[in-house]
Amino acid sequence: MSSSFSDVAHSHKDFIEKTLQRFEEQLHPSANEDAELVTRAMFSVRNQAIKLRNYSAFTQILVCQIQDVRTTDVTISFTQKQISCTCPQKKLCRHQLAVIFKLSQYFISLQDWLTSWRAKKTVQLSTLASERSPESWQRMADEVLNYTFKEQRPIDSFLISSLLENARLKLQRQRPFEQEWQHLFDLYMEIALMKRLLQHAVKTGMSMDNNYFNYYLENAFIRMERAIDIISRTTKLFAAEPFFDALQLITRDILLLEKGATHFRLALYLQFWTKLFTEKKRLTAELSVLEKTNAPIDIDLNVVKALFYILLRTMTPLERIIQEMSLENVESFIDVAQQSLEKGYLAEATLILKKALPFLQTFIQEQLIPIRRQKYTRKLDVLYEQIDLTEAEELTLYAAFGKFGIEAFSDYLLRHARYNEWVALHQLYPTSIAYLEQSGLKEVVAHAPEAALPLYHFYAMDEINQKSRQNYKQAVRIWRSMKSAAKKAGKLDYFENYIDAVQQQFKRLRALQEEIIKSNLIAS
Template sequence: MSLSLAQLAQVYQDTITTCLKAQTDTLQPTAPEHAELMTRAAFLVRNQAVTFTDYNTQSLTLTAAINDVATFHVQIFLANQTVSCTCLQGVCRHRVAALLALYQYNDSVQQFLETWRMPPPTLRTPEAWRRLAYDIVVHNTQEEHHFEGYNLHYAKQRMMQEATRHRPFEREWAPLFELFMEMHIIYMLWERLLETKSRSFHSGRPAFTKLLDNWATTCCDLMDVVGHGPRLFALDPFIDAIITCSRKFITTFTTHAVTRLTVYEHAIRVLAPHDFLAERDIFSHPSTDALMTIYAQEGELALDAIDVELALYFLGMEATQHTPYAKALIAHLLPQLKDFIASLPLFSREEHALAIYDIMLNASMDEEQEAELFLAFGTAGLRPYSHFLLRKGRYDDWVGLHILYPSSLAYATACGLQELAKLSPKHTLPIYHYYAMQEIDGKSRAHYKSAVRILRAMRTAAKRSGQQAYFNDYIDTLQHEYKRLRALQEELEKGNLR
């Protein structure tokens, strides 16, 4: 080398510091594996296990040999401020050790480690915390490959991990800090998605919907912890900032209305120092006005501003049940339900139909409205309609429905076949016959074994309904009709169906 190692470290002091911070910024002092990594890296430096072997003046590349459990080679590319290691791990103790070995020529390694273990405390104000959240979001969304837009869950998880390094140590402050960061990081992340055309499509994808659902659950749980914890005066400005952020979710964004309203409603109900009547005087929005009207039990709902998802959300609230608002919401909802179901992806229609049916169970509907509800579901409503027919004791209609729309025995069971077998065993006989014939038509021993299992269930239902003689005649007819199918005859004999 034309320069000594100490001189080289001084010339590239800023580069070495930048590389070292890039390696250690992703590590958390509270994580045992990260703390162990830093300890081992410092151990390698102190025990002179780092030897610099080569310096390429043309590519400005410095190579070091690390004598660990094996010999690893670290290359420090001073020109583009990157580091590589032959262990091929993302962040490893060998990279950190090589950088610390250079860093010690300019500053104290011990001081660096102490600073890393005890990061400088953030100014404890809502503005400082908000700025911290902003810096974290901006840092993690500067570049598309760093942002990893295809996996929002891990992008958000990484941001929360960075924020955790600045969490206050006091027990009463920890859940408040996490709630504050959850609210502001998601708000700023969502805002940046919409600001960039190349990323805006992420906000409409299922991954983002799942992210918001998990986020809403986390926020509501943290609000319960904060709301039931000690209410210190020092916490009030932060709680006010969280409530303000929940209002901004309502006014800034237009999609995922139910998730946004869920977080807002929980914030006002658990954290706000006033009731919903006072909140209505402070903040007004069509969706929140409807929420306040229901909680206050006074005034009329502005139904024009309520779409299908919001109507279902309001119907599911305990405050709505057995009130005139429930009837108004049902009358508003039913005409729109068919188009809403049709607009959903095929794979999710039945799931939504079941969820809507569960909500409607607590609503008072007349027969005409019930018919309109299930007509709106279409074929996606087979399961909820099946449960409805069982609840009403309309067993003949249940059987007719599943003969008209046959599927599989497993699906019929999910629609209440076992319950029907307990309530009215005789009505299950034609269903069992249908599925047994399906298996026999498969014409293989495996299908015949399945048919015999179904026939055993049919025999049990026949005994319970006092039709054992009918079942014996049925088996005789079956054996006679399929007498040429030897494998079937053998399985019927093994099944001891008489």
């Protein structure tokens, strides 16, 4: 028995309604290309251009054929909740929309839907794009974003990237033709999208501490960082000054949000003020605003003020405000120090980094989530390498790193020829012979071979405890290296006695005895 569109529609009403709603969220009546897509999809329905080729009740797969400029097939898998088309367009196309319209007409009025959708149109985006002013660009962003965030409810985290990317692409179609304006347009729209998303998240109580949200933030940050770098290297147009004023206000609004994505907001603000807004007059005016601000936010404004004192080269207030450093804001101060080093302000960065030293151990071992500790200690090692530290300060730094800074501490101990301490470190935090060789074992053997002997014993015993022939072979390899180090230290007799003792201790491990005999370890 063959199925009809009516049968299919009523069997899968829930999927069809949800798909139409999803398509509606992607389409904006003020965008010419979206209006054209809807018009052509409606034309296909009204002209009976859609034919049902096949529907399987068993697999629940529907295949439709659309007579267009060229014939295309649209396939819907109702079980997998997927719709696809054979046309070249990768995203939503008029053919997919036409099939959903065709199925929807059995329980809604397409004319009512179209009227309602067109009623949301306020002004053509192309009209706004032709008027080059911050106000016009903001209206353009608002026109798209009001549609994207039309409901005052949290957005499902997994939808954030697709919704915002769809909005961004609609705005990108209005990009100026002149190359000197393009990157400024990109940056303005990115920051406008970001402000609206963060405001919506705060207002609706959305969770900002999840992988989906952070994925979007990271990608948006990379795009903005790239645009900032390009704009900062080009000559600023006089006509662009009002846009810079508008960007300054938007970045401040993001900074002064009540809560959420704290590290991202601060990092974004630092990017703008260290690379783009570099004029002394602008810096002074912004600092004045911040000093008068007492909004209850989750970013310590003392940290932000410290950045401006550095950029304005005013050491006295900087020294005063650094005294406000605490466990809660130490990471933000370190970010400011990093920016200072990038700008070449060594004295200011040194002041911050030395003040941060007493907080680092508790911050790394208790405050940072485990997945960040290894990477963050590498970042700190790079920063602290650029400033002069006393020996006591260096030891405080590496003690704070703990097991997450073994590589950095190893380098430090080797630089100071403290080979016995190097060995003790790697006994305290055992890894593998391969890691030891990467961390400087050969250098230790070259300068203090006797100090390395306990390490070889430790790792050889670890292999023996695994109780397999493969591990015994690895133990023998380690002993060969140990023999070489013993010979270099003039302790070959000690090594031979050591191997005799090992053979006696493990005389019941026949496979190990065979590997030792085959290796000729005791032969001179």
